[in-house]
Amino acid sequence: MQVWLLLGLLVALLVAILMLTWQLQQLLKVDAMARQLPHPTFWRLIAGGTQNGAGLLGYLILRRRWPVQAVLDQPRKRQQLKISVLAAFAVVVGLGVAVLVVLLFGA
Amino acid sequence: MIGEQLQQARQARQLSQEQVAEQLAVSRQTISNWETEKSYPDIERVLRLAELYQLSLDELLRRDPQLIHAWQVASDQVKLGRYLAVLLGLNLLLTLGILYLNAFFWLTVSLFLGLVVCVSGCFYVLIKLI
Numbered sequence: 524m525q526v527w528l529l530l531g532l533l534v535a536l537l538v539a540i541l542m543l544t545w546q547l548q549q550l551l552k553v554d555a556m557a558r559q560l561p562h563p564t565f566w567r568l569i570a571g572g573t574q575n576g577a578g579l580l581g582y583l584i585l586r587r588r589w590p591v592q593a594v595l596d597q598p599r600k601r602q603q604l605k606i607s608v609l610a611a612f613a614v615v616v617g618l619g620v621a622v623l624v625v626l627l628f629g630a
Numbered sequence: 631m632i633g634e635q636l637q638q639a640r641q642a643r644q645l646s647q648e649q650v651a652e653q654l655a656v657s658r659q660t661i662s663n664w665e666t667e668k669s670y671p672d673i674e675r676v677l678r679l680a681e682l683y684q685l686s687l688d689e690l691l692r693r694d695p696q697l698i699h700a701w702q703v704a705s706d707q708v709k710l711g712r713y714l715a716v717l718l719g720l721n722l723l724l725t726l727g728i729l730y731l732n733a734f735f736w737l738t739v740s741l742f743l744g745l746v747v748c749v750s751g752c753f754y755v756l757i758k759l760i
Contacts, residue, residue: 554760579756592668593696605757612753616746 525629532625536618543611547571550604551582557596558589632694633667639683640665654678670700707759714755721748 548571555563570582640650640661647661654661654675663669671679676697680687691697724745732738 550757550760576752576756579760583756583759590669592663593670593700594666594668601760605760608757609754612750612757616750620746
């Protein structure tokens, strides 16, 4: 029973991580396009692909030289994507804690 | 709108974009972006533009709420940057706590939960900054 619960949680965690990565990539795409960053796909993958947030920090530092161009920005889409990313992150954290609880106290 | 106003004021003073760019120590492209409203000047540059074109600040700022909004966003980003620095510092302290105080089970669990909250806070601020 516990093994199945753990497996279920791990599968759900994997799906949530994939969703989070995809939403984050979309958000970075909107931002990179609004700033007309050179090589947006490269920076998107670097920023959204690291696990510890270092890529995101690096992206925030890099993009300072390219201000948002108001005519290219999509504020509504940006806001929707931010909410989706934060919701996906909350699910990832919740599932991660649940996996740890099952591992530590399941027996 | 401010872009149009800046362009008209520059033309009235018979200045080229290059000349204005030189006086403000920015690129010609930046002046062009301000005039086409692709981006907005910061407060320091608006003061210098008002001086250069002999316009009142009131005249410049009243017509364009987008400019004020752009400044508010910039100010919020500075604040969020400070929160991020504090959270990253806290993150480091909690990680060290978990590494060195792992003899006490419940203390380690509490520190770990604190770390989860702190990492979540960092992520929230990072996303707000994008």
